[in-house]
Amino acid sequence: MSALDAFLDQLAHVLPAERILRDAGSTWAYGMDNSRVHHAPAVVVFPEDHDEVAETMRLAYAHRVPVTTRGRGTGTAGGSVPVRGGVVLVTDRMTRVLDFRPEDRLIVVQTGMINADLQRIVGEKGFFWPPDPTSNALCTIGGNLGCNAAGPHAVKYGTTRENVLGLRAVDGQGRTIKAGSQTTKGVVGHDLTRLLIGCEGTLGVITEATLKLTPLPETRRLLRAFYPDMHAASAAVSRVMAQPATPAAIEFIDGNALDLLRKNSAVEIPSSAGAMLMIEVDGDESGIDATVERVVSAARSPEADIAVAQTAEEQARLWAARKALSPTLRQVAPKKINEDVVVPVSRIPRLIETLDDIATRHAITIVSFGHAGNGNIHVNLLVDPDDPAQMAGAEQALDEVFDAVLRLDGTLSGEHGIGLVKREFVSREIPPDSLDLMRGIKAVFDPAGILNPHKKLPDRPDEALPS
Template identity: 55%
Template sequence: MALSDTFLSELRADLGEANLRTDPAERLTYGYDNSRRQAMPDAVAFLDTHEQAVRLVQRCRAHRVPLIARGRGTNTTGATVPVAGGVVASFERMNRILRIDPDNRLAVVEPGVLNGDLQTALAPHGFFWPPDPTSSPFCSIGGNLACNAAGPRTVKYGSPRENTLGLRAVAGTGEAFRCGVQTSKGATGYDLTRLLIGSEGTLALITEATLKLTPKPSALRTLRATYADVASAARAVARIMAQPVTPCALEFMDGTALKLARDHAGDSVPAAGALLMIEVDGEPDALPGAVEAVSRAARGDGLLDLHAAADAEEAKTLWAARKALSPAQRKLSPHKINEDVVVPVSRLPALVAAVEALAREHELPIVSFGHAGNGNLHVNLLPRDDAELKRAEPCLRKLFETVIALDGTLSGEHGIGLAKRDFMPMALGAQTLELMRGIQRSFDPDGIMNPGKLLP
């Protein structure tokens, strides 16, 4: 859409000349994310303060201009792509850690703070914020909240929804509000904090977050288990999660993933049908018993090898297979389709078997890995040519149908965005979707907040 001169002059007055960009080259930079989708915004607004965010929303609402919040663009579903044009609101300059409060186990941050920078700032205090996406060195807290993006530690410590106490935000009406608490318990009205987390910018702009911190464990042990086949590894995951000691990471790689990683990184990656990376944390005196409990559960039919790292340096070596996987996938296929489906942990063996069957049925390379302790499998379709790319579409639909039939859901941490929007009726009934639309209308009656995303 073309923005009026009146709107642009008003926005410059609100934000300052240096905070509004309309040059095509600069706009292009803010028109794509890690999904490889792209669209051109009409303007980019750089926000420095909460008050600027309020004025921006009010101005966009008055002129019916689409408004798309953006962190660092690491999203893989197209959630920050401005498909309707309008203004992209970049939060990269709102990157201040406002307060670290160890006594109350909380930190107050602006949305542009990088996940990795926050972890570094918390470390001297003996705390961490549990969500740890793979992109943590360069993804923002605001983006983590928008998609409820988590990572390996979720299996023990939870996602952003479980680790955020409160928010400051601006609804699509232009009204500023606070929600949540600064206490470990709270039962006062509707939980708007958890509602906003995972809403992908379709309800409000988040301008501040009060995060719940966790004391950093003083010891960590890493184990690597290899199996003859994926079914054996999947059954081991179910056994591990059924015993009392919860690992702080439980990562799965199938045989195809291991072969790709081995071709890329060499003999540091084991040859096997499947692999589990397991980490257990806690106090030094309690750790040997915890490691033994997890090891007992990992043993079973199909186990080839179970090895515990002697120290941190060896632990890095054991993680080599997982680290080598992403570059290996990019080398095989420039058209990688990365899905992050979730099923109940007990159904993981059935999901893994179904994915193998889909690969054979559609004659398509599929690599599976992910956060097995949550039943969160990253299923990567890797079409190498146009024919395989064409077969990937029905394969993807069949994958989602299978996941729903196994009582699972479409996404664990990547979100919905554009990529999975049209599959939402598979996961949610018409009545549920209409209730969600009603909530959206309450927050954003004019439909300016990230239009075209999340809801079909």
């Protein structure tokens, strides 16, 4: 009997038959995420709680069957693609609220809960959970934890790792990990919470999370500011971030992306605009006008055209346009190369200059937008996969983008994660000794190497993925 069959034999005692899929027709869809890379899993399982996850992992460890955890598959880096086959563990039956205590500003949920559902539940009591990726109507809390997801409001409220108090998880031997606490301070033991956040399922399966909630601001204002070009816009970002009133979001959209919006959105964009900022400010009614004033005055320059969205509809229209950019680009260029680099805010202008230069030299359209307050730029290379010369140029261009980012003391991924598709670039940023420590940690949590293999870190030569 194969290891997989022996695993399945025993798994039948853990999960009912209707929560174990085996036929290729049903399992196919669980082999792909938004990276569009596909590998078929042998089995797909749907545990409903921590104990079922732990039992499943114990059996997987006993029989050395790989396990790839998956929420809703909105990740763009192939993090949930089961490249070794084996088991895909789907969290979407794990959606319960286990404890909700507004008085302690916390909620404990199972990690299959959708981000937007969480926001609705905590919103009723006057709170929000800051991480809100563009995919928040679809993506799970577990996916947010796995990737250390962020979104536009991280500039003021932090990323996932700053908004979690504690976790429950299962390691690569099926053992239960208790990490963190229900309190905003805690220094007992090593910080397993932050180690699991962003591990992309390679160190453990996170089953339950105690999330730190933030009170909803009393009011919000949204500014839109047009500039003649990205240089003027990114200089404005630096000025806004240099004064004390930190905006709740500063999104920026380059000239190519504005052209898309001109064709595909209801936002009115003057023909002279070569770049746009969307700046959200939040706070109390009593202070909001003064805060807007400060931010506008920092964003202002002779050639800028700045206005405050006057109605909720206008605010919603702007946000919808911003959030539609990525799917719209996908329609224009189905095989676009979507990067997620970050540089210190003051160095955005230098990155933009380099991107211009790279686009010109390689004759590739580059569309950039993103979370400027964090220096997090989504760089999209629009390529035609049927044009081998262009694809070769794109590869070279990407190489130069990464070089520029690292030269500017930036990092190669801000929130999308490494998954499968960016592994080869990791060792450009992380020196060998630090990588060695990370691999050592991996071996501690997952001695059999079955937790989402071939993800997050580059393979050692002896463990390379068969092509």
